[in-house]
Amino acid sequence: MYKGTPLAGSRVLITGGASGIGRLMALEAARRGAEVVVWDLSEEGGAAVEAEITAAGGCASSRGVNVADSDQVGEAARDSGEVDVVVNNAGVVTGKRLLEADEAAIRRTFEVNALAPYWVTRAFLPGMLERGRGTVATIASAAGLIGVARQTDYSASKFASLGFMESLRAELRADGHSVGTLVVCPYYINTGMFEGVRTKFPLLLPILEQADVARKVIEAIEAGREQLVLPPFARLVPVMRALPVPAFDRLADFFGINRTMDHFVGRGQGATRR
Template sequence: MSHPLEGQTVLITGGGSGIGRLLALGAAQRGARVILWDLSAASGEAVRDEILGVGGEAEAFSVDVSDRDAVKATALETGPVDVVINNAGVVTGKNLLDASDEAIERTLQVNTLALFWVTRAFLASMIENKRGTVVTISSAAGLVGVAKQTDYSASKFAGFGFAESLRVELAKADAGVNSLVVCPYFISTGMFEGVQTKYPRLLPILRPEYVAQRTLDAIESGRHQLIMPRFVRALAPARMLPVALFDKLTNQLGVNNTMDHFVGRLSDRLNR
């Protein structure tokens, strides 16, 4: 079943930068009314103005998606939407013992708990209208554990489980609402600064424009899963191999070796 975005209202968390900004611009180009939620009022308003400048329709709100009371209040101000894209995310880029308590808590709050608060704020109206899509931006790190990302990988595994369980729940209730989970490999947005892939033809650093376009295509086509690149899909069932063989496979592919120079996102380091 197709779900064209033209005429629909699309809410994007973390819409003021990175993939969120590109999703917002792309949705507007497809005729959607765009609602931008971002922690930074200036960033969200800048993207809103970009969309308005080319004749699109957009609004921007400053909200911390990890604050459930703020989410509820802003959702009332925003009004019903047709598509929720849970895109907001943070990463620390530290080994478990090197990360601060505050950084770990923030990762889980933004990457995992916020999925519940944001989705719950809009899901009832979607079900009432018997249409809508909830998008969860997970990660390849939500399929395979990755070094120097224990908190991030755990949060993205949880995100994948959230999206899959929600899909089953909605299908069982014949709610008319789709749940789509998106799992890209590393993206060249600066979030994973320093990452280098060993076999770029198998596991390339993805262009953010490509990821945004494919995600919007997946929403419109009614897909349930989008894993990029396709080879990453093979890593999930490979986890059923004996641990020694699985570790050898991922090491040969450089899944963990590539994290040797990973230092996290510059803005995260400055804000801690």
């Protein structure tokens, strides 16, 4: 039975670990005694996080990896060695309407958000199964619970992430393995990735603080949680789906879900990284 993975003495791999919650999760895991392996598209950014951890007395390594490239992932995994925890955190968003997003950006969204977790998980899961312990965590999104305007690619990719993790959890359980999974579905986080988004009801659906999300994810891995939805109010979405579609849509509009991206700018034009 899966009971979580204590981080003290464990090796933790975090993709997209050079910035945002990826960086903060790396720092938090290191504070708890983990050896951290940082993968990021930015080799310099990953090295900076590695230096930050080692300067504080922790143990870390880093590597520039395009997780959308399965060959790069396989090579990097062989060089990185076995890990006890995988955190699929790398993500991109375009924030454009369907007819405004170009084909390359749409493909990139699915390659990073939906397919990369397959390549990374497949690279490290066999070792976890052989040792009989470990956790695979994926940072999905509350947009994987409900479709959002100007997120036709992003939301669909996060629905895929959620389905991937739910199916993987079922597969591991059906086969009697003790390796666990965690899927995280946060509302908007105050990183540059979603710069400019707004929320209609900040008490119910607040823009989340990076440090708080990072800490809760690390705590969830150690506690053996299998799903983490932030804020808790977002857990009502499955209940809303029991309503007729027109009522569901009106309720989503009432909470301002489909206007959150009206002022989105991100870190700049095109896709951005968590």
